[in-house]
Amino acid sequence: MTRVISVQEVTQHNIPEDLWIVVDNTVYDLTEFAPEHPGGASIIQRHAGRDATTTYSEIHSPSLIKTSLPSSKVLGTLDPTSITPEWADPPIPTRTFHPTTKPDLSTLINTHDFTSAASTSLTPKTWAFYSSAATDLHTKTRNTSAYADIGLRPRILVNVKDVDTRTSMLGCNMDVPIFCAPAAMAKMAHAEGEKGIARGCRAKGIPVCVSTNASFAIAEIFESVAGRGSYGEHKEREGGEKGELPIFFQLYVDKQRAKSESLLKHVDRLGVKAIFVTVDAPIPGKREADERVQADESLSTPMSGAKAKNDAKGGALGRIMGSYIDASLSWEDLPWLRRCTKLPIVLKGVQTAMDAKRAMENGIEGIVLSNHGGRSLDTAPPPVLLLLELQKHCPEVFNHMEVFVDGGVMRGTDIFKALCLGARSVGIGRGFLYALSYGQEGVEKYVDILKDELETTMRMMGVTDLSQVHPGMLNTKAVDHLIPDGEEHAYAKWRPKSKI
Structure with a gap:
């Protein structure tokens, strides 16, 4: 039987040598764990003998503490009848950032408005992590500006009273040709993290791709969208079958x-529809x-096990928390990957x-033309220009596998192009x-x-x-000269003598 522990008993264990805390009404003994905490013992000691739920939830997923500690350290549940006014007062806040008041959601009318609101309302570290890109930011900027350099060629006197934005990707229906691209640690933006994104995407009928570095374990994200309901305009089928959100990993x-x-x-057991293997970041940019x-060293991600820290180079979450990635x-x-999954x-x-052609020759089901949102290698090509490169040199790939893009999409015209x-x-990540x-x-409003x-x-x-839609609807002459003529340089024919 689960032991019921009073507030009065918890408060007696409030020193480093005897340290209990409460998270989500469960009492834990962190005496031995605190000195080994990746974020340092001080943050735990600050909540010794107290309720740490608020501070814990700002950083970690609910399942992390339950799965990380041995069962012997889970002491019991808090007796709600013992809660006093003094206990109900939260401990001293750990954050000193006071965000600018966000504009009301109803006042936002384009995606740029969301970016502007985030720049002043997110914590400085969260904004730095989400918005940052490699070195001089040329690629990040060009990802968007390249779309503006491509013109549209409108046709007139067509009955366009009714239009249909529905399509599919990897066998999954979608109401709009947008998917949520994988983005790490969404909980830094909102307590609901990836669960909030998944619910919003389900409501609007678009798939979501969950990152290895998500704030929540993927099982929790699946659970958050389980149950009866609809996937966009795809209502529940007869017999009560739920409208299922397609989740990629x-x-x-x-x-x-x-x-x-x-x-x-x-x-695979959970029901993921496809595996997106990131290949543009053998190391973080x-x-x-x-x-x-500076990074908050108490940050960690449940699936990768990555932990934040600061070092002589700085506090970049992308660099430090990506140290587990296999650069080999x-x-x-690819045969190893095929053995690991049938998806x-x-x-x-x-x-x-x-590389697009090589992927096709290896039987890959799809590719994302992407430069990691400009976060990996600066001056890498914008994805929309890569579409032109593929159309010029290997148009057959579009008939053999599905091609997606992400990076720089800010407008409906960008999607159309x-x-x-x-x-x-x-795919859209930062947005x-x-x-x-x-x-x-x-x-939901962002998708709308x-x-x-x-x-x-x-x-x-x-x-x-x-x-x-087809390429004839576009004028690409302003960027055609930027498309390479092939694998070799147009005129510089020097090759290294060393092995490549």
Whole structure:
């Protein structure tokens, strides 16, 4: 039988040598764990003999403490009848950041508004982590500006009273050709984290791809969208079958391959629809804005086990928490991946026509043309220009596997242009994190804005269904000169004598 412990008893265990805390009404003995806490013992000692739920929940998923401590350290449940006014007062806040008041959600009318609101309302570290990109930010900037350099060629006198934005990706229906791209540690933006994103995406009928570095274990994310309900416009079927949210899983391959193997089996059992293997970040890029702001060393992620810390280079969460990623991953490892999962495999981070063609030749089901949101290698090509490169040098890949893009999408016109050039759908990462600062409601409004802009673009272009889009609807002459002529340089023919 579970032991019931009074507030009075908990408060007596309030020194480093005898340290109890309460999280979600469960009493834990952290005497031995506190000195080994990745974020340091001080944060735990500050809550000795107290309720630490609020501070704990700002950083960790509910399951982490339950799965990390041995059962002998789980002492029992808190007796609610013993709670006093003094106990109910929270401990001294650990954060000193006082955010600017966010504008009301109803006043936001485009995706740029969400970015602006996030820049002043998120903590400095959260903003630095989410918004930062590699070195001089050229690629991050060009990801968006490249869309503006491509013109539209509207057609007139077409009946566009009704338009349809529905499509599918990897066999999954979607109401809008958008999916939530994997983005780490969403809980830094809102307590609901990836669960809030998943609920918002389910309501609007678009898939979500969960990161290995998510704030919550993927089982908790699945649980958050379980039960009766609808997936966008796909209502419950007769017999009460629920409208199921398609969830994909993004994999960073761990240096300890057995961990990745175990994780792949786990997500397969849960019902994940596809595996997105990140291939554009064998190591984290240098994100200087993230380095400049000290990391909260109590941060960790439940699936990867990565822990934040600060060192001589700075406090970049991306660099430090990505240290487990296996930089030896190569084409030769694809058979290993196939043995680990029977799910469709998507390579996320393809950046040349050569690698797109090689992926096709290896039987890969899909690719994401992506430069990690400009976070990996500065001056890497924008994804929309990669679509042109593939159309120029290996158009056959569009017939053999599904092609997606992510990075730089801010408008409905951007989505339309990507689809015209062969993309099946577009992924958005940062934008959903910024929208999440308003909770599930913010996520839903973010999708609504882009859907409305896409519908407007379709009507202006004389298009009523996404099956009608094609490259002839675009003027790409302003960027055509930026598309490489092939694998070799146009005129510089020097090659190294050393082995490559």
